[in-house]
Amino acid sequence: MFSRKKKLKKKSKALTEDETIVKKANSQENPLGHLIAFQSFSRNGLDVKFKCCKVSQLDKATIDWSFDLLKRNMKQLYEDSAWGWNEKEKLLEMTEDSAWYLVVFTKDENPIAFSHFRFDMDYGFPVLYCYELQLEVECRKKGLGRFMLQILELMAFTANLKKVVLTVFVHNLNAIGFFKSLGYSVDETSPESTLEEQFDYEILSKCKKVKT
Numbered sequence: 001m002f003s004r005k006k007k008l009k010k011k012s013k014a015l016t017e018d019e020t021i022v023k024k025a026n027s028q029e030n031p032l033g034h035l036i037a038f039q040s041f042s043r044n045g046l047d048v049k050f051k052c053c054k055v056s057q058l059d060k061a062t063i064d065w066s067f068d069l070l071k072r073n074m075k076q077l078y079e080d081s082a083w084g085w086n087e088k089e090k091l092l093e094m095t096e097d098s099a100w101y102l103v104v105f106t107k108d109e110n111p112i113a114f115s116h117f118r119f120d121m122d123y124g125f126p127v128l129y130c131y132e133l134q135l136e137v138e139c140r141k142k143g144l145g146r147f148m149l150q151i152l153e154l155m156a157f158t159a160n161l162k163k164v165v166l167t168v169f170v171h172n173l174n175a176i177g178f179f180k181s182l183g184y185s186v187d188e189t190s191p192e193s194t195l196e197e198q199f200d201y202e203i204l205s206k207c208k209k210v211k212t
Contacts (some may be wrong), residue, residue, distance in 0.1 A: 018125065019121060026098070032052035035158075045142065047106070048139075050148075051102075051103045054097075054101070055099040055100070066111070069136065070134055071087070080169075081200045094116055098120070100118060101117075102117065104148070112138070114132070117129060126161045126162055127161055127162060127165045127205075128152055128159075128164045129164075130165070149179075149182060162207060162208055164184075165187060165203060165205045166184070167203050167204075168202060168204060169200060169201050179204050184206045186203070
């Protein structure tokens with residue numbers, strides 16, 4: 001009995017420590033601030049800069065653009081899934097207080113890509129959950145998406161979060177191939193399809209490497 005109590009106390013303490021990690025990550029003014037080398041990107045015809053902030057610090061024009069880009073890129077994929085497309089719910093999700101954004105701007109201050117992400121607890125682990133990674137057509141296949149994902153990973157792991165997690169539709173083959181080529185694999189929390197129940201999405205993740 002004593003041993004069980006001790007184990008429960010240890011588990012409770014670990015959970016509290018992990019929640020503290022998430023709280024600290026969310027209290028940052030700018031998670032990108034200390035990553036000086038990752039505040040701009042000049043390759044393959046692109047010359048852009050990054051802004052990282054909470055959704056409350058974005059202007060309406062940028063929020064409207066980000067939702068429009070998401071709609072253009074993802075609406076059909078949602079409609080082809082069991083989830084369906086619900087514009088009102090999606091906009092609400094994108095503008096919740098806990099939402100963080102990494103936005104890419106050109107020299108002319110035009111946004112061309114964004115990621116909506118959150119520092120959160122997921123199945124008992126402190127994680128960075130990537131809700132969206134969306135790029136305009138003209139800036140794809142130039143290394144920008146890869147660079148953005150690298151920024152998310154650095155922000156997660158320097159904040160002592162355990163992993164970066166994301167959800168992807170199984171019929172979005174390009175996205176699955178992209179993430180898996182960068183070291184992402186099916187997470188233990190991802191649902192498994194059976195003869196009785198089929199899922200049209202899977203959860204991918206990339207864990208922080210533990211030094212040995």
